[in-house]
Amino acid sequence: MKAITSPQNNYIKQLVQLKDKSRERKKTGTFLIEGIREVSLAIKGGYKLKTVLFYPELYSEVQLNELTNQQTDCIEISKEVYQKLAYRDTTEGVLAVAKSKTNSLGDLVFKNENPLILVAEAPEKPGNIGAILRTADAANVDAVIIANPKTDLYNPNIIRSSVGCLFTNQIATGTTSEIIEFLKEKNINIYSAILQESVDYHTQDFTKSTAIIVGTEAVGLSNEWRKNTTKNIIIPMQGEIDSLNVSVAAGILIFEAKRQRNFK
Structure with missing residues (x-):
């Protein structure tokens, strides 16, 4: 499984832009989800996850497999990376990149x-x-x-x-x-x-x-x-x-x- 430990990683920088910029979300057709319940509801709602990132000290690989239950790329991240991406004060250790729907x-x-x-x-x-x-x-x-x-x-x-x-x-x-x-x-x-x-x-x-x-x-x-x-x-x-x-x-x-x- 791939692991990213540096907040300066180019992919992590892209995800920060995805979190902060509406323009980036529209351009890529993707968005960032944070939290166990939110990721679970997105899956239930038919959203396609492209990547799931998790901080193993807060959320284990076993729990991750139970949560996603689909063919999704998973990346283990460090505490520093997680803190860079996390939006909420409460921490659960899981984030996901999902494809937007057309909502027409x-x-x-x-x-x-x-x-x-x-x-x-x-x-x-x-x-x-x-x-x-x-x-x-x-x-x-x-x-x-x-x-x-x-x-x-x-x-x-x-x-x-x-x-x-x-x-x-x-x-x-x-x-x-x-x-x-x-x-x-x-x-x-x-x-x-x-x-x-x-x-x-x-x-x-x-x-x-x-x-x-x-x-x-x-x-x-x-x-x-x-x-x-x-x-x-x-x-x-x-x-x-x-x-x-x-x-x-x-x-x-x-x-x-x-x-x-x-x-x-």
Whole structure:
């Protein structure tokens, strides 16, 4: 088995770029995963691992073989190399280089007759995106769609904040116009979380094919959603502010839909 002990190794320098630079991730079509659970969920989610790196004092070769269970190049690394690549404070001793998915709308396959979809328009903060993906996983939605993405999905902060739920959800990206066209072609009702011309969210029927659309706290949703919505919905506020964190709002709306569907 190959071993790398120097942080100055050219391959390790490339992986540092992969961790830090969106441009490098897009150019190579690969990204870096850190952590046992995250690597395991990526494998379960159908991601192809190109290379697995492990620090043997934290994670043994036997454990590694049990984790990957696929034909993957494995590299033993030193403590110095691991610390150079590791993103989190907690250490588990495992990293992997994986191939990105295309995440196109055309790749989405709905197993349910009346799918439940969560759409987030232009979320910027990786922490919010990660939280949205955790909510989507908890509710077992049929798909998450990111409209006009401001950051690439394989940003390590998204992987970390989603605790691996990036790999457990069916995800696509596209422009707002492309997504609206896609939803209409699939006869999926559009419920946009917008303050204007809206009704209380719990008054609507989410048991049919449903897409719930949420925007950022700063600017909300674009007018294009208002023009193409089945119904604008609102979460009634009883305090001084008029908006919630986007991931919190998404959780409330998605779980109301799940409640109506008897959590099926």
